[in-house]
Amino acid sequence: METFAIEGLPEIRGGDDLADLVDARAEFEDGDVLCLASTVVSKAEDRKADLSAFPASERAESIAGRLEAVTGEPKDPRFAQAVLEESEELLTEVPFLLAVTRFGHVTVNAGIDRSNVPGAELLLLPEDPSASADRLAAALGVPVVVTDTSGRPFRYGQRGVAVGWAGLPAARDWRGETDRDGRELDVTVQAVVDELAAAANLLTGEGGDGTPAAVVRGFEFGDHAGSDDLFRREKDDIVREALREWEFGA
Structure with missing residues (x-):
């Protein structure tokens, strides 16, 4: 697998055709995934x-x-x-x-x-990053992941995450498969769109790099079940439940 930035994108303004600007600067191959920083999607959507x-x-x-x-x-x-x-x-x-x-x-x-x-x-x-990704994927003919940077509980620093995606599942489900010792996996679901976003973020950067788009080439989803569950449902989110009861300084 390789990842490379798309160079030469101008400052994006409201109403710009982002798909057309990307398409003019990239030659996509079968299996490519386009990762786009949410900032340029937001700018094109006049946010x-x-x-x-x-x-x-x-x-x-x-x-x-x-x-x-x-x-x-x-x-x-x-x-x-x-x-x-x-x-x-x-x-x-x-x-x-x-x-x-x-x-x-x-x-x-x-x-x-x-x-x-x-x-x-x-x-x-973007108001609905997955809808934005869907429009871009339809125009460009490749899966699209809309990325942002986010902090992490229990760790310093930020990393790229997916906030929207289209054209590929958010996660690949290993449950029911076996490890090398024949033990059945019963909890492992891999958030591949987050991992692709993090890989792209190594190239798109955090400051004034001016490279908000990256292509991941050679990623293979493999013969796994797919899932679009990425944001934990409220009823399953014990951390969210705990935070509602937590008071700072208490």
Whole structure:
């Protein structure tokens, strides 16, 4: 398997045909998977915004005040309002905003970005990244994974994760298969779209690299059952349940 960045993409603006811009700079082969940073998908879908578009509610004012008290840094309640409007639920309000997005991804600040957003203050995640991936996959004829970077519990640092995908299952299911000693696997489900996103993120980078698209070539899903279960269902999520009961500093 190999991974390479697609070079030469311009700064993406609202209304740009992202599929056409990628297609003009890449020659795809059968089996290729295109990994695209959510930032360029959001820009093409005109998901830029300014803080003025989010007048602060009483709850946002309260959240900003609590964050200021904990961090000792000024917090704009309009940003808290943006996170609220982009979220289905806030699992924590302090010491940071941990949000469940409307499409099921759990991430800090609802994935709202404040870097590499020329002409605006905020960049929101795509409203439905898998629907975005589906449109791009149909136009380009290859599977597409929309990626973002996310922190991890119990570890420092961020890594690439999939927030949307189309054209391949999210996971390959090893349950019912056997290991080398003939023991049956009963829990192993491999989140392949996350692993592809992480591989691509090594090339697309985190700062001003300007390479938001990467191709994974030679990945083979193999003869396994597939699943689109990636975001854990609420009824199965004991961590989410615990966070609802947790209070910072208690």
